[in-house]
Amino acid sequence: MAAAPNKLRGVNLGSWLLLEKWMVPSLFEGLEATDETTWCAELGPAAADKLRAHWNRFVTYEDFAWIAERGLNAVRIPVGHWIFGPDYPYHPKYGSNPHPFVTGGIDVLDKAMDWAARLGLKVMLDLHAAPGCQNGFDNGGIKDVVEWHTRPEYLEHSLVVLERLAERYRAHPALYAIEVLNEPRWDVPTEYLKRYYLAAYDRIRKHCPAERVAVVFHDGFRSYREFLGFMQAPAWQNVIFDYHRYQCFDRRDIDSDIYQHMHKASGEWRDEADSINAALGLPAVCGEWSLGLDLKVVSLWAEGPYNHALEHMDAFQEHVAYRGYAAAQLLSFEKLYGWFFWSYKTETTPAWCFRESVERGWLPARYA
Secondary structure, three states: OOOOOOOEEEEEOOOOOOOOOOOOHHHHOOOOOOOHHHHHHHHHHHHHHHHHHHHHHHOOHHHHHHHHHOOOOEEEEEEEOOOOOOOOOOOHHHOOOOOOOOOOHHHHHHHHHHHHHHHOOEEEEEEEEOOOOOOOOHHHOOOOOOOHHHOHHHHHHHHHHHHHHHHHHOOOOOEEEEEOOOOOOOOOOHHHHHHHHHHHHHHHHOOOOOOOOEEEEEOOOOOHHHHOOOOOOOOOOOEEEEEEOOOOOOHHHHOOOHHHHHHHHHHHHHHHHHHHHHHOOOOEEEEEOOOOOOHHHHOOOOOOOOOOOOOOOOHHHHHHHHHHHHHHHHHHHOOOOEEEEOOOOOOOOHHHOHHHHHHOOOOOOOOO
């Protein structure tokens, strides 16, 4: 086993094994679907060929090689609860087909793990969409539905998927961490969430010892202070705390100018990182962040107005603004154990596309 890195510097492989409409709108053209669940249900038998072609095209070995060549050392790979095929509980959004999801994603994940190992990249596997949906976002699998915490079979299936991932990749040299649930919504009860996190830790540890694989949990859009004293050593080992930071969803952020955005990133977020490091007793990562400041590009639900800090800038000013905003964030997130940009690639916007942001000079070209 290779030595653990001193710091994780990575990128998310979003909308690859879990579709997000705003990132790959070409796949959704002419459809009513808003997420992978309704996309598969609406397309029916036609979904398989379309999605498998996307899997083969959207991220390739050459992309992994490009990531490694930049000096990044990790990728975070979001997956849906259907990754292993049709053993998942039914949801009414599936319609008449109890198992609408396309099979074969696990074979793609196998290849991704092998590519990462060949290139020396660490992988954080991330249960991004749980049965019943944990957040109501398209990235949770079913937009506008938040039912994951309402039925015990949804929770149990989530645990089964985590255990199967742990068992499948327990000896794989690329497996660095498993994140037990992405972005459970703020109104999922904290105690319910904690019980799930503890159960998930136990399921993963049945197969993956602490010296090999980290267990990651998300803050659930609540203060890290709600997790003070939670999952501490020596009873729990190699646990990582994950939180995500964006400045394009909240109205106060949307109405900010670029100087306020940079001040928040380099000031508030620096202080937050220092506080977490001092108080939480766990290493922390910012598992998602971006250069995105324009709500209109990313949102399937917001009604506007869609003002943003860069809308009246010329090309040179916009370039400087993105570089400054990127640097302000990186300097804060470098205080943590690690970070993962969202995302490696999109069809729609360079501010959310790591590769294009690097190629435009907004993000650094080297990370080691």
